[in-house]
Amino acid sequence: xxxxxxxxxxxxxxxxxxxxxxxxxxxxxxxxxxxxxxxxxxxxxxxxxxxxxxxxxxxxxxxxxxxxxxxxxxxxxxxxxxxxxxxxxxxxxxxxxxxxxxxxxxxxxxxxxxxxxxxxxxxxxxxxx
Numbered sequence: 001x002x003x004x005x006x007x008x009x010x011x012x013x014x015x016x017x018x019x020x021x022x023x024x025x026x027x028x029x030x031x032x033x034x035x036x037x038x039x040x041x042x043x044x045x046x047x048x049x050x051x052x053x054x055x056x057x058x059x060x061x062x063x064x065x066x067x068x069x070x071x072x073x074x075x076x077x078x079x080x081x082x083x084x085x086x087x088x089x090x091x092x093x094x095x096x097x098x099x100x101x102x103x104x105x106x107x108x109x110x111x112x113x114x115x116x117x118x119x120x121x122x123x124x125x126x127x128x129x
Contacts, residue, residue, distance in 0.1 A: 043111075047110055047111075050085075050086075050108050050110055050115075051115075051117075053084070053086060053108070054086050054106040054107075054108050054115075054117055055106075055117070055119075057083070057086050057088050057106055058088070058104040058106050058117070058119040059119075061088060061090055061102075061104050062102060062104065062119075062121045062123065065090075065092065065100070065102055065123060066123050069125075069126070070098075070100060070125035070126075073092050073100060074092065075092055075093060075094055075100075076091075076092075076093055077091070077092075078090070078091050079091075085108055085109060086106060086107070086108045087106070087107045087108070088104060088105070088106050089104070089105045089106075089107075090102060090103065090104040090105070091103045091105075095122060098124060098125045099122050099123065099124050099125065100122075100123050100125065101120065101121075101122055101123075102120065102121050102122075102123055103118060103119070103120045104118070104119045104120070104121075105117075105118045105119075106118075106119070
């Protein structure tokens with residue numbers, strides 16, 4: 001002998017319209033958050049690519065200078081070169097003790113403006129080169 005209310009509650013299966021609306025709203029908010037984060041990550045990756053490219057140019061400059069004879073280097077003069085949106089200025093001075101101090105200033109443009117980074121290295125003069 002079951003009552004009519006017990007039979008009605010047993011027969012009701014599924015979700016209500018309110019539960020469905022809440023679930024869809026939570027899903028939409030979560031998806032929008034993921035899209036927002038992915039856009040931020042994409043911008044960060046693009047900027048880090050530019051940062052790495054600038055550091056690569058400075059490293060390449062040091063390696064090129066290290067492979068040259070010290071007598072062929074132009075001392076105490078800024079030299080400028082621009083390649084792929086990266087401007088590089090380097091300065092070489094005699095540091096004594098048969099070494100050269102190389103300062104490389106690299107600048108590049110990001111969506112937030114121009115960024116600059118300076119690198120320095122002390123390079124020995126090769127006696128046999």
